[in-house]
Amino acid sequence: MDKPLSLLEIDRLYLQGDRNLQQQKFPAAIAIFEQLLEIVDPRSRLYFDVQRSLIKAYQQNQELDKAIALCQSVAKSDIASTALWGQHFLAVLSTDFLIPIDNQQEFADEVVPTPAIKPKTLSEFKQYCKAHLLEELQALEHKRKYTLKTIFASGIFCLIITWCFCWALSMCLSGNISVFFYLLCLLFTLPVWIIFCRGCIYNYKIGFKGNIIEKIVDFIGDQTHSSTMHSESFRATPADTFRDRHSLNYAAHLFLENKRQTILALTRSQILNDELQEPDYLEQEDCVYGTIGNTSIFFAEILAEKRTGGYLDEFARETYSSKSVLFQGLFFEAKFAKNFVSRTFVMPNDLKGKMAPLHSWRGEPIKLEDPEFERLFRVYGDSQLESRYILSTNLMARLVEFNQKARRKVYLSFVDGFLYIAIPYRHNLFEPRLFKSMMSFTPLKEYFQDFQLMIGIVEDLNLNRRIWGQ
Known part of the structure; x- marks a missing residue:
């Protein structure tokens, strides 16, 4: 039985699929998004992002039947904005799904003014940050210190390994190690250490920024979960x-x-x-x-x-x-x-x-x-x-x-x-x-x-x- 992917691995996989989509590597993007569609929780915000990306990949890869079929399922979503996107994009995929002008006027007549967003004070925002962001910031601070220690320790390890290699080589050749030879060997281990450091820094940064901004948006927009709270009365035309x-x-x-x-x-x-x-x-x-x-x-x-x-x-x-x-x-x-x-x-x-x-x-x-x-x-x-x-x-x-x-x-x-x-x-x-x-x-x-x-x-x-x- 395959081990389930962690949230971090799922995020990385989605970014790889999105990168393939932007680089026009459509078959590779389709393979990744189809895999994600099976393992991502349908209630999560990422699920709609995966659906949307997969529809785009199908469209660009000339697999219109699959794109339309998936887009129709999106258009039937219980979330109003998700369904609205699906209805609009169906019209992009095929003119058969264009909404008649009469229907557009009917939708326009149904628009109900939405309540204004209640202004928040800086003191309220501070309290919200302490309640919802402090723990995440503390975890990131711990991760930052751990990353610094890892980079420092790996640098010391590279220096020691290089010195051991030079010492073993000098023992075999019965000669002394010159500083120049030691520095020359470091030129071969240094790129490996730099690549390792970049990987550590990437793992430290990934996912943090989006989580922070999304929670601020939730607070200002008076939402508990921004991906699930939508108004059923909102309508738009396919041109939107x-x-x-x-x-x-x-x-x-x-x-x-x-x-x-x-x-x-x-x-x-x-x-x-x-x-x-x-x-x-x-x-x-x-x-x-x-x-x-x-x-x-x-x-x-x-x-x-x-x-x-x-x-x-x-x-x-x-x-x-x-x-x-x-x-x-x-x-x-x-x-x-x-x-x-x-x-x-x-x-x-x-x-x-x-x-x-x-x-x-x-x-x-x-x-x-x-x-x-x-x-x-x-x-x-x-x-x-x-x-x-x-x-x-x-x-x-x-x-x-x-x-x-x-x-x-x-x-x-x-x-x-x-x-x-x-x-x-x-x-x-x-x-x-x-x-x-x-x-x-x-x-x-x-x-x-x-x-x-x-x-x-x-x-x-x-x-x-x-x-x-x-």
């Missing part, structure tokens, strides 16, 4: 993506087409540059998506780069390449039911920032009546009137408070019914560090403040009748 779900959900990684959506959103936001220029490369992870009230939201930790390259001579014998970071940090997108008539941009009042310089295409400077806000931010837009409506007293006060407490820059744009927020970071969020204790509350506090800012701005805009009443 699976980002449009009730409440808040977490995914460590999304599909390539969703990465393309993020590139388009980042470009459309015009925060980095004008809308004609896209980043050449984008990474995204730890995605949170769902709804706040009736507003669809999505945000993730992203890295956007500009890359250039070419040939140094006309014979194409030598090449060159360069890359520069356009943006690294949290990027947030919210889609409202109505469009803004004009564009509005809110930028930090700091010309030394790494964001692209302001140009005339962002509109004219907007004058506001809050001197503290104008000291911290610059506002540009196409309409003085609508920009002032959007930047209500509550919203400006929220941004000023965030700037004073968090001491981090924040960029906003309001374009075509979308709100975009970008908060730069110089480091990866919640990345476990080997030489630094993980018992600090600071990174948890920063992420909580960022999340609360985004939710608060969305709710301020939803309640702003001066915008939607025009």
